[in-house]
Amino acid sequence: MSHIEKTIATIQSAFPGAIQEVIEFRGETTVVIASDLLVDVCRRLRDDAELDYNVLADLAAVDYWPAEPRFAISYLPYAMQRNARFRLKVFLPGKTPNAETVSTVWPSANWQEREAYDMMGIKFNGHPDMRRILMPADWEGHPHRKDYPLGYEEVQFSFNIEEIDKRKKYAKS
Amino acid sequence: MGLEQKLGNMGIATMTLEQAVNWGRTRAMWPMLFGLACCAIEMIATQAATYDVSRFGMELMRPSPRQSDLMIVAGRVSRKMAPVLRRLYDQMPDPKWVVSMGDCASCTGVFNNYALVQGVDEVVPVDVYVAGCPPRPEALIDGLMKLHEKVKREKITDWA
Amino acid sequence: MTQVHELEATVDELKHLFSERAEAGETTLLNLGPQHPSTHGVLRLMLELDGEEVVRCVPDIGFLHTGIEKNMEAKTYLKALVMTDRMDYLNNMGNNLTYCLAIEKLVDVEVPERAQVLRVICAELQRIASHLVWLGTSGIDLNASSMLLYCFREREHILDMFEMISGQRMMTSYIRPGGVWRDVPAGFVPAVKDFLAYMPAKLDDYERLLTKNPLFLGRTVDVGILEPDYALAIGATGGTLRGSGINYDVRRAMPYSGYANYDFDVPLEDGCDVYARYRVRMREFRESLKIIEQAIGRLKPGPVMTEDRKVAPPPRSELSQSMEALIHHFKLWTEGFSAPDGEVYLATESPRGELGCYLVGDGGPKPRRVHFRTPSFLNLQALPHLGEGYFVADLVASIGSIDIVLGDIDR
Numbered sequence: 001m002s003h004i005e006k007t008i009a010t011i012q013s014a015f016p017g018a019i020q021e022v023i024e025f026r027g028e029t030t031v032v033i034a035s036d037l038l039v040d041v042c043r044r045l046r047d048d049a050e051l052d053y054n055v056l057a058d059l060a061a062v063d064y065w066p067a068e069p070r071f072a073i074s075y076l077p078y079a080m081q082r083n084a085r086f087r088l089k090v091f092l093p094g095k096t097p098n099a100e101t102v103s104t105v106w107p108s109a110n111w112q113e114r115e116a117y118d119m120m121g122i123k124f125n126g127h128p129d130m131r132r133i134l135m136p137a138d139w140e141g142h143p144h145r146k147d148y149p150l151g152y153e154e155v156q157f158s159f160n161i162e163e164i165d166k167r168k169k170y171a172k173s
Numbered sequence: 174m175g176l177e178q179k180l181g182n183m184g185i186a187t188m189t190l191e192q193a194v195n196w197g198r199t200r201a202m203w204p205m206l207f208g209l210a211c212c213a214i215e216m217i218a219t220q221a222a223t224y225d226v227s228r229f230g231m232e233l234m235r236p237s238p239r240q241s242d243l244m245i246v247a248g249r250v251s252r253k254m255a256p257v258l259r260r261l262y263d264q265m266p267d268p269k270w271v272v273s274m275g276d277c278a279s280c281t282g283v284f285n286n287y288a289l290v291q292g293v294d295e296v297v298p299v300d301v302y303v304a305g306c307p308p309r310p311e312a313l314i315d316g317l318m319k320l321h322e323k324v325k326r327e328k329i330t331d332w333a
Numbered sequence: 334m335t336q337v338h339e340l341e342a343t344v345d346e347l348k349h350l351f352s353e354r355a356e357a358g359e360t361t362l363l364n365l366g367p368q369h370p371s372t373h374g375v376l377r378l379m380l381e382l383d384g385e386e387v388v389r390c391v392p393d394i395g396f397l398h399t400g401i402e403k404n405m406e407a408k409t410y411l412k413a414l415v416m417t418d419r420m421d422y423l424n425n426m427g428n429n430l431t432y433c434l435a436i437e438k439l440v441d442v443e444v445p446e447r448a449q450v451l452r453v454i455c456a457e458l459q460r461i462a463s464h465l466v467w468l469g470t471s472g473i474d475l476n477a478s479s480m481l482l483y484c485f486r487e488r489e490h491i492l493d494m495f496e497m498i499s500g501q502r503m504m505t506s507y508i509r510p511g512g513v514w515r516d517v518p519a520g521f522v523p524a525v526k527d528f529l530a531y532m533p534a535k536l537d538d539y540e541r542l543l544t545k546n547p548l549f550l551g552r553t554v555d556v557g558i559l560e561p562d563y564a565l566a567i568g569a570t571g572g573t574l575r576g577s578g579i580n581y582d583v584r585r586a587m588p589y590s591g592y593a594n595y596d597f598d599v600p601l602e603d604g605c606d607v608y609a610r611y612r613v614r615m616r617e618f619r620e621s622l623k624i625i626e627q628a629i630g631r632l633k634p635g636p637v638m639t640e641d642r643k644v645a646p647p648p649r650s651e652l653s654q655s656m657e658a659l660i661h662h663f664k665l666w667t668e669g670f671s672a673p674d675g676e677v678y679l680a681t682e683s684p685r686g687e688l689g690c691y692l693v694g695d696g697g698p699k700p701r702r703v704h705f706r707t708p709s710f711l712n713l714q715a716l717p718h719l720g721e722g723y724f725v726a727d728l729v730a731s732i733g734s735i736d737i738v739l740g741d742i743d744r
């Protein structure tokens with residue numbers, strides 16, 4: 001049995017009903033679990049000597065607007081000694097996207113969760129320092145959401161260069 | 174090539190005060206270390222041995238705005254960085270010039286989005302724009318030469 | 334003028350980050366602002382100092398945030414490649430490679446042998462160029478100012494080679510989905526061979542300057558200690574992790590582009606301090622030269638772009654002869670190729686650590702989400718631990734040793 005199959009079997013026996021779906025795509029395994037059992041599953045992944053997922057390689061948030069559930073967070077636990085990794089995914093509703101922080105399990109999630117909050121607006125309960133990290137502290141809105149505009153500025157070509165020049169605010173001195 | 178040609182037999186050169194002041198300003202303009210992103214690496218390459226910019230008197234890149242004349246805005250300016258940029262520009266004493274190096278500083282280049290100031294001339298007045306992504310060191314030096322031409326044409330009352 | 338207003342952030346909002354002595358006035362709060370010669374870019378550090386010793390160090394990032402990930406969602410897969418060059422601006426080829434490998438995994442397309450070897454050569458040359466900038470800037474931070482001039486002189490040779498194959502010194506966009514843009518010109522292989530003959534003597538020069546220099550040792554030994562357990566927990570990778578004795582290199586753990594067939598060592602050091610990380614990267618120079626030499630020997634004639642016309646545009650000579658080629662050309666350059674509805678994660682070893690691309694396709698020609706797991710972002714999380722308890726001058730040495738690039742952190 002490969003390490004990933006052993007992992008899935010352990011989660012299924014320790015947390016029955018947690019696993020909602022297992023997807024195999026291009027040689028990668030994605031395990032979708034319920035969001036309320038997230039921290040318990042992660043703690044088991046790290047502390048179980050047989051599984052030994054001691055590193056969190058990546059934490060990314062995805063916006064599936066307008067589909068519901070709208071948000072998904074994808075975790076990539078990595079067992080460095082066994083060189084095994086898989087994807088753990090949780091789906092969150094669009095209205096109140098709240099998740100538990102995994103920074104108590106893997107400290108590397110600290111800044112990555114701050115980035116998910118800043119960019120997607122997902123709040124992490126229990127996070128030691130929930131503030132914006134990339135945008136200015138008084139910015140409104142969450143830029144990576146699909147309903148946030150890109151902020152495109154009209155490009156100046158020769159046919160509209162004077163008209164845009166009049167509107168554009170240049171610094172005087 | 175320099176003043177010696179004008180000295181003639183008596184060892185006297187005449188020029189207007191304006192010319193003398195502008196000549197002095199172009200020959201030892203001290204840039205401020207304001208590299209933000211990728212263009213900063215090409216700015217450092219311009220300063221390094223192969224494309225030496227110290228032949229124009231600019232090897233002294235001062236980090237302090239109080240001691241520099243020229244601000245080369247090298248790189249993309251994000252909305253969080255814009256107040257800092259303006260503050261540093263205000264701290265520079267007169268006379269001061271700004272070279273907008275690269276596409277991102279001139280017009281934001283590839284990145285037409287929410288996070289960047291669309292051209293640094295929305296924040297500070299720019300004298301010379303240097304195009305390129307990033308501009309070659311030779312292109313930056315060409316921009317600096319154009320700035321020297323511009324400074325030579327300045328009037329004594331411009332900075333009064 | 335654009336509305337530039339100063340943000341009046343009071344210390345109250347950030348009180349939980351500093352110790353109680355700051356409120357009592359025993360310690361000083363100092364701002365090592367975004368514009369500073371030794372912060373390697375626009376990094377802001379809020380320091381709490383007890384005299385010269387650092388009590389707390391709080392990094393504030395985001396001054397170079399460019400919105401690359403969101404901007405890539407608005408462009409087709411090929412057009413978005415241009416933005417990846419500008420992310421970690423010292424690892425342009427590596428960023429291109431990571432993104433292209435992720436696309437190739439998602440779309441399931443094979444890359445020809447010659448293109449894989451060329452990719453390896455470009456990636457390793459880029460690694461040497463990036464380490465040269467690290468060595469030059471770290472040297473000048475510690476006041477070894479001649480290092481900057483020497484390293485940038487060597488870098489010019491590599492940039493000349495990049496200009497030869499792609500026309501651009503830094504933002505090459507040479508590595509494209511399906512292969513590389515075009516075959517290398519005739520002068521490239523002799524230029525690489527000249528570089529391989531010229532570089533080892535220069536590396537010996539640098540080692541003679543620094544490795545046993547008592548001034549350098551005094552500034553770097555026992556400074557910025559990063560314990561292995563903490564390094565793993567905080568997510569550090571690359572030279573930062575290998576300087577603490579942990580053997581993790583993505584080229585060995587998840588080989589890509591044929592790296593499993595090359596013979597090279599992964600340098601490890603046990604010191605955990607700034608000096609150990611310096612030793613690791615100096616040895617990585619020589620390993621990269623070894624890999625390039627092996628790769629040059631493996632270059633065989635062949636195609637450099639995949640034949641799959643659903644992904645790669647046909648050569649221009651075919652357009653006047655074949656109707657299918659014309660239609661493929663038109664569709665690819667206007668609409669772009671489509672990727673299936675799925676997600677992949679692909680990691681490569683950048684000079685800074687594990688650079689991963691998490692690509693989510695939605696069945697259309699534009700990606701639904703592109704997320705880059707950048708090594709500098711996680712390596713910088715270790716900085717408070719590296720700085721607290723040491724002097725400010727040691728903090729400067731530590732920042733240089735973890736080799737951060739702000740474009741990588743802020744994207």
